[in-house]
Amino acid sequence: MTQWEYLTTPLMIHTTQAILNNWGSDGWELVQIVPGPEGGLVAYFKRPLEGTAA
DSSP: OOOEEEEEEEEOGGGHHHHHHHHHHTTOEEEEEEEOBTBSEEEEEEEEOTTOOO
């Protein structure tokens, strides 16, 4: 069974594409973008833990 690790990060409107591309190039898959608790946006990512079967 695949095991996952998760990451959350704030998104800044003027650098959204760069932030998403940066995490994507490190193997993180975007799961969702939601409004942050203090305004702005928060991105949720996941990727398989190394050594886990798919």
